[in-house]
Amino acid sequence: MTLNFVEIPTAGGGWFKPADVKDAVAFLIEVNSYEAQRPTPNGPKDSALCDITVFKDRESLEKLAPEVNKGTRVEQTLLARDLEKVVGNATIVKLDQVPPKRPGAHPAWVWRPVNDAAVRQKVIEYAQAREAAVQAAVAEAPSFD
Template identity: 70%
Template sequence: MALNLIDIPVQGGGWFKPKDNLNAVAILIEVHSFDRQRPTPNGPKDSILADVTVFQDAASLAAGTPQVTKGQRIEQTILARDLETIVGGATIVTLDQVPPKKPGAHPAWVWRPLNDADARTKVIAYANDREAKAEAAVADAPDFD
């Protein structure tokens, strides 16, 4: 009997901080769950639980050495709601800020699709290679039957 390993998404990766990833060349987000109005100490918030892979610069993208955080919470309202429809899927994006519409308000964080075809191809190649290595590791695991 083959083993069907499935990771249980847990929040072990803390919270996503957009300002730390503003200049990233590519961000791969694998969305596990969406919770509408999840209770928090700061009041209820829409929340995403995702694995976030950040390529901070062109060198990390070329080398395939991103910063990977499994089980990270994304609770910025617009960012979380934009990811609601892709639970169980993934997307490749960058971050941007939109100026506020009202004076004195804070700029809003928004996802932008990754338009650089070469960078997109490299992120997809990284993800495919990662999956192939995981499948190979499972195939090499001992069979106790």
């Protein structure tokens, strides 16, 4: 019998803070789970639990050396809701802000697709290399059968 290993989503990576990474070239977001109106101390919020790989600049993209944040909770309303349809999958995006609809409100953070084909290709290259390394490690693991 072969085992199908899966990771248990954990919130060990803290909360996603868009202002800290607003200038990143690209994000590889792997969505583990989504909860609508999850109870929080500040009232219910839509929440996505994700593994977020951040390519902060062109250099980290070229070297395929991103910052990896496992178990990060995304609770900004628009950002979380957009990730609801991505559960169990991954997406390549960047951050943007849209002007507020009400006077005095803060601009909202939103995901935008990465339209630069070279950037998308490098992120895909990183994901494929990471997956190949995992497969190689599994292949080298001893068999206890």
